[in-house]
Amino acid sequence: MSTDTFLSGLTRRGRGQIPMLVTSVLLVVMFAAGSVSYDGFLSGQVLLNLLIDNAFLLVVAVGMTFVILTGGIDLSVGAMVALSTMISAWLVQLHGWPPLLVIPLVLAIGTGAGLAMGWVIHTFEIQPFIVTLAGMFLARGLCYTISIDSISITDPTYTSMAQTRIPLGELFISPSVLIAVLAVVVAFVALHYTRFGRNVYALGGSEQSSVLMGLPVARTKIGVYGVSGFCSALGGVLMTFYMLSGYGLHAVGLELDAIAAVVIGGTLLTGGSGYLLGTVLGVLVLGLIQTVISFQGTLSSWWTRIVIGALLFVFILLQRLLTSRRRS
Amino acid sequence: MRAQPVLEVRGIRKEFPGVVALDGVDFRLFPGEVHALMGENGAGKSTLIKVLTGVYESNGGEVVLAGQTVRIGGPLEAQEAGISTVYQEVNLCPNLSVAENIFIGREPRRFGMIHWSELRRRAAESVAALDLDIDVTAPLNSYSIAVQQLVAIVRAVDVKAKVLILDEPTSSLDRDEVRQLFTVLRRLRDQGVAILFVSHFLDQIYEICDRLTILRGGRQEGEYLTSELHQGELVARMIGGELTGLAELADAARTEPTGKSFLRAEGLGRRGAVEPYDLAIRPGEVVGLAGLLGSGRTEAARLLFGADQSDQGTVKIDGAVTAMRSPRTAIGHGIAFCSENRKAEGLVGELTVRENIVLALQAARGWTRPLSRAAQDELAIRWIRALDIRPNNPEALIRNLSGGNQQKVLLARWLITDPKLLILDEPTRGIDIGAKTEIQKLVAKLAGDGMSVLFISAELEEVLRLSHRVGVLRDHRLVAELRNDGTLTPERIMSTIASGATS
Amino acid sequence: SGGGSGDKASGGGDKQLTVGFSQVGAESGWRTANTKSVQDAAKKAGINLKFSDAQQKQENQIKAIRSFIQQKVDVIAFSPVVESGWDTVLKEAKDAKIPVVLTDRAVDSKDESLYATFLGSDFVEEGKKAGDWLVKEYQGKTEPVNIVELQGTTGSAPANDRKSGFGDVIKGDAKFKVVASQTGDFTRAKGKEVMQAFLKSQPKIDVLYAHNDDMALGAIQAIEEAGKTPGKDIKIISVDGVKDAFTAMAASKINVVVECNPLLGDQLMELIKKVKKGETVERRIKTVEGVFTMDQAAAALPNRQY
Amino acid sequence: MKRMTGHRLFWPAVVLIALLLANLAFTPDFFAIRVRDGHLYGSLIDILHFGSPLILVALGMTLVIATGGIDLSVGSTVAIAAALACLHISESDDPGSLGTVLTAVAIALGVALLLGAANGVLVARIGVQPIIATLILMVAGRGVAQLITDGQIITVTSEPFKLIGGGYWLTVPFSILLAAAVVLLASMLTRRTALGLLLESVGGNPVASRLVGIRAAGLIGLVYVVSALCAALAGLMISSNVSAADGNNAGLWIELDAILAVVVGGTSLNGGRFSLGGTVLGALVIQTLSTTVYTIGIPPETTLVFKAVVVITVCLVQSPVFRAKAARRRSGARHGNRPVASKKLEVGA
Ligand SMILES: Nc1ncnc2c1ncn2[C@@H]1O[C@H](COP(=O)(O)OP(=O)(O)OP(=O)(O)O)[C@@H](O)[C@H]1O
Ligand SMILES: Nc1ncnc2c1ncn2[C@@H]1O[C@H](COP(=O)(O)OP(=O)(O)OP(=O)(O)O)[C@@H](O)[C@H]1O
Ligand SMILES: [Mg+2]
Ligand SMILES: [Mg+2]
Secondary structure: OHHHHHHHHHHHHHHHHHHHHHHHHHHHHHHHHHHHHOOOOOOHHHHHHHHHHHHHHHHHHHHHHHHHHOOOOOOOHHHHHHHHHHHHHHHHHHOOOOHHHHHHHHHHHHHHHHHHHHHHHHHHOOOHHHHHHHHHHHHHHHHHHHOOOOEEOOOHHHHHHHHOOEEEOOEEEOHHHHHHHHHHHHHHHHHHHOHHHHHHHHHHHOHHHHHHOOOOHHHHHHHHHHHHHHHHHHHHHHHHHHHOEEOOOOOOOHHHHHHHHHHHOOOOOOOOOOOHHHHHHHHHHHHHHHHHHHHHOOOOHHHHHHHHHHHHHHHHHHHHHHHHHHHO | OOOOOOEEEEEEEEEEOOEEEEEEEEEEEOOOOEEEEEOOOOOOHHHHHHHHOOOOOOOEEEEEEOOEEEOOOOHHHHHHOOEEEEOOOOOOOOOOEHHHHHHOOOOOEEOOEEOHHHHHHHHHHHHHHOOOOOOOOOEHHHOOHHHHHHHHHHHHHHOOOOEEEEEOOOOOOOHHHHHHHHHHHHHHHHOOOEEEEEOOOHHHHHHHOOEEEEEEOOEEEEEEEHHHOOHHHHHHHHHOOOOOOOHHHHHHHHOOOOOOOOEEEEEEEEOOOEEEEEEEEOOOOEEEEEEOOOOOHHHHHHHHHOOOOOOEEEEEEOOEEEOOOOHHHHHHOOEEEEOOOHHHHOOOOOOEHHHHHHHHHHHHHOOOOOOOHHHHHHHHHHHHHHOOOOOOOOOOEHHHOOHHHHHHHHHHHHHOOOOOEEEEEOOOOOOOHHHHHHHHHHHHHHHHOOOEEEEEOOOHHHHHHHOOEEEEEEOOEEEEEEEOOOOOOHHHHHHHHHHOOOO | OOOOOOOOOOOOOOOOOEEEEEEOOOOOHHHHHHHHHHHHHHHHOOOEEEEEEOOOOHHHHHHHHHHHHHOOOOEEEEOOOOOOOOHHHHHHHHHOOOOEEEEOOOOOOOOHHHOOEEEEOOHHHHHHHHHHHHHHHOOOOOOOEEEEEEEOOOOOHHHHHHHHHHHHHHOOOOOEEEEEEEEOOOOHHHHHHHHHHHHHHOOOOOEEEEOOHHHHHHHHHHHHHOOOOEOOOEEEEEEEOOHHHHHHHHOOOOOEEEEOOOOOHHHHHHHHHHHHHOOOOOOEEEOOOOEEEHHHHHHHHHHOOO | OHHHHHHHHHHHHHHHHHHHHHHHHHOOOOOOOEEEOOEEEOHHHHHHHHHHHHHHHHHHHHHHHHOOOOOOOHHHHHHHHHHHHHHHHHHOOOOOOHHHHHHHHHHHHHHHHHHHHHHHHHHHHOOOOHHHHHHHHHHHHHHHHHHHHOOOEEEOOOHHHHHHHHOEEOOEEHHHHHHHHHHHHHHHHHHHOOHHHHHHHHHHOHHHHHHOOOOHHHHHHHHHHHHHHHHHHHHHHHHHHHOEEEOOOOOOOHHHHHHHHHHHOOOOOOOOOOOHHHHHHHHHHHHHHHHHHHHHOOOHHHHHHHHHHHHHHHHHHHOHHHHHHHHHHHHHHHOOOOOOOOOOOOOOO
16 A cells, blocks of 8 residues: 555656656657758757747746736737837837836836736636737737837847847857846746745636635736736847837737747646746747758748648647656 | 624625525624534525625625724635634645645745745644645645545644634544544634534534534524533524434345345456455445545545546446446446535536536437426426425526535436436535435435445444445455444444454 | 758759748738749759748748858848848848848848848839829829728738828829728738728728739629729729739729739849859849739730739 | 526627617718618628628637637638638639539538547547647648648639628528528527537536536537538638638638637636627627728727727626626715725734
């Protein structure tokens, strides 16, 4: 009996980690396959580019993780990113505001918008999907009201943020990568080592129970949308660095990528279960698929989509089969 | 009288659309007492508790805490005001670990960060204080409902509040756990904590409570000292009439049916859950399962129903080996299983009472052969009447029913499928004494008509009253099968469990 | 299949040129024709083409260009999704000494050294041509002309430019009035839907200006269903010049098509070779594009390739 | 029960009527329906006509959502069905014959059935989260549609095919009749049989549903198939309406509109209780909203702001909590709901 109990105790505790393990292994396998197939694939810079090119997605997905962990969803992130690039470009370029003022302002606007949506969701008990969809419309609409055109940024602070390369031996990363990694670390600590983070999990486990256990449900629920709003704004700032422009059509469909990254990372859309590091893996998976496609380089537009779908399919299938076999 | 009450409510009124749940209820709670709140299913006990702790906003009346009229806006405020509560259904987060469930909201911290090792250590201590031996790092939902109930209690007790409210904390617990709990409660009481206790077990009330308040139909019937009100009178005041005896039941159980067994498990087991066991149930026979918390009763039963997959042994139905691949297969063979975890595994909260009642029958018929609306109504009304489900409106949403009444609906769900083998896992959980008697009579009658019943209950007396034979489990192993021949007593079962041997 | 055959064969005698081409996406038939032209031309010219589809996202395009740099291609060519925001990645290309050729759309970078040349149409010019035709058509008339406009995808460069080019021309004459202007997302279905609503909410429509042929073709159906004759009751101006539009024009349903030529593959390959060899090329090379009217339609129709 | 359903549809209906009235204010003959060339003609007809594909897609989506899932792949299915049908017709020797069109429809529906089944298997058998399972097809499916059309727009001229989405039958646009028939069929199927109850049970509590013996996997598979079939029908309508298949754009983002329609119709995304009538109303609200944008002449750059405002108003109006709060504010101090005293709680020692 004791071995049984011991074993069941072990699997009980380990169960949560297995999907992450499987995902990481699959990721490595995919990278290895890429390295074998394509010249120049096996290089540190390809890996780092993964981070450079997806820094903003990573930050946005981090925010999304909070929301999804509570069982909610935030469709406004892509539009908030676009709005952030737009406001930045508009203020910096057309009005000559100093970046050091604009960036905090953009972050504040994003956080405020997130909190406002969270407030509506909580107070009026409206489904997050629809509230954040309205938020998405609003943010995109505001972009267009600022300007229909794309606004280029030539401000030296922004250009230097965009063009600085931080050397890592032979290789380099961009400052945005550092910011994104910092965001991941902060979010990880927040989720796993603060009461707010634990309340996020509790809320996702059961909202009713959270209320009855006397947890600050309102604060947590509104808070996660605030976090997501902040992360989208930060993602927007990073995207401004990346693109050096503000544009209403930036980041179209980014919300779907972010949600996909979170869910591929093993977080349940129903809330309460998942890990932030899984989200990081999810972002890497999406990025790696794109890298493979661009290294392949012979795919037509539609084959590109089909292959993305197929790779995703294989990945998900393996992930699913490997984790469920382990569990039974 | 004594000191002023810590908590007092005056003229509390609570209306739900179409129902007046509380109608001018007065209630006082003194420090250093254990106070029972008594009443039938749907009398308004849980509602009163929810109003007290701010879950519901009342429609009138006032709450006085330590002499001051207060407005409690929610459980969080109640907690801050020193009221700690275990609500009726287990209201914890299934996805979090046991340790976290105990400490969430007040985790020990170091440098502003949650101090995980400290949290685990303290959780393990608190759990051990109730004589529970479980892994506190495992997620809550890997434990049975009884363990979850204990965790909820641990959480509430650990808060060190002035007022401790326990709404049917013992509905799934065995005597041992109840005894442990009572030890803790007495200690707290002696420290001056005021305890509000709800239970449908009269002997528990008499064992631990100093005073009791009776609710009937949402009104306060009266407040009594436990010592001054004897059991019969208490029951009479609760139900507003006399309760007819149970004596004849026990006799009926003696005559053991003979004949070929309907179901026979041979070496049936599942690794990590139940060790291989043999069990046979004849038509018309009631087999009880006894055992301590976590001994594997539920898991043994789930294998018979195909709710979990067995990995050893076989099930024979009417002599033919049958693979129990899923509950559907089992249902197809006339087996029904009423789960102990009504919230997670039973109710479909958004559906009405009628829909919940017909669900199993409809599922068995398949979607192409719908029960006509008239037939559904007829069934629902018949069983609402038979089990005295309140409110007697088949169109009420089941999630709005009181705990006991929900349980009755689930029972009805399986009874209407007219199964050959009915597996009842804690069927009387949270059901008041009046209805419990009715249900026991019903089970006895069904068995008398030839239905096989597997009866699991934490209340040994109940098991003994109904069963022809009792299987005893210990540490996930069926250790004995005892014939209920009149000499079997709860004590003998307990000693069998303790010795772990066939006697 | 539509894709390249993926052969990594080393081509002819001298070292084969590898070109990275990042396309906007496959959002329309026009775009597909453009892609096809580039792919065919590359094959013909013996150039190893690395093709990447950005699915209308600038970030994807930037990633693609980065990956081209990583793969050390000889020349990078791309049709920018938008004009702004290319400095960083183009600088990276420059640092890696990879010349860049723009097609189809320009970039608004201040630093001219970031790209070698730009080959493509001028959307503003197209809008102007459309306006010019209109002004000529109504020369000498005085009664007001009510125009409805079907815009492309909100915010996209062709929509913005075709709108502003057109607007600039007709601004000069007070009789021209744009009474309604909505986006039709460059699609037939939307074009039809929006036109149908216009027909009900606008009492009098004289001219329809559609930012691309697909919307015009959708709108024609709506006009016919409303019992009016397209091309006569409502004059139709469209941009692009796909085959279906010419067919419609031959049937007198469209009055004029401003061509926007997607078939610049051969021209592009020529340029790329020149650029690689280090020859000087013009900074701005316009593609040959015409304006076709009803009477030319039938004659031009057999030559339309897409 | 009757009162409750009435209640459920009441607020979406109010919103729809309000939107229609807003249009009337701008276009006085907005409600006018004339007969022109033997066809019904008018703005209301347009709304129904253009709303039909959305109604269909949203209908399938409702069933999927009732089981607690979501189907992102409908847009791609729309495109694939449209592309297949048009390709078949355009390549046949006799595009105008009924036989050709029927085969084309059969091919489109058949392939959709397979696609839906694939989604169903991924979700119900393999246990992939619905959003990801269907995302795969959403991404790849659009590519497949483009592959079929070779990235071009396939134009077809076929009278029988034109009927599906652009034709008239007994003066009424055929697509409206088709959508109405499917709605009717779906409500019969869900409410006259036990399908609705079982779906709601699966969506409401999957664990309990398994234990009462509901064949959840089968049901879930079924709803994805139905959703794909609805999407395919919608795809046929859309392509038939413009006599062309556009693999790139047909049904683009229709999944978002469909989900929105379902939610506006009062069905929760968490699964469980669903309302087909609500969904139809929701789809009509969304279509009316687009029409309103055109008729009022809201410039494209502010369209989204306008939509956002309408969507959030719709939600607020539908939210019982909001209505209660608004009512309470209106009735001012009169409410006696709160306990008499309201001294703020002090933190107990
Ligand atoms: N949310 C609700 N909506 C409508 N009616 C409700 C709601 N909650 C409780 N009720 C009704 O209020 C009455 C009292 O219920 P309550 O749960 O307080 O009973 P109880 O005394 O705790 O019963 P039990 O012993 O079965 O737990 C019941 O008739 C119940 O149906
Ligand atoms: N020390 C323990 N106490 C309680 N449960 C335990 C313990 N150790 C393990 N468990 C787990 O708790 C679950 C309870 O098993 P099961 O529900 O079959 O028991 P039971 O006899 O029905 O008891 P209960 O009265 O809790 O329902 C099992 O998964 C078991 O592995
Ligand atoms: Mg109760
Ligand atoms: Mg049990």
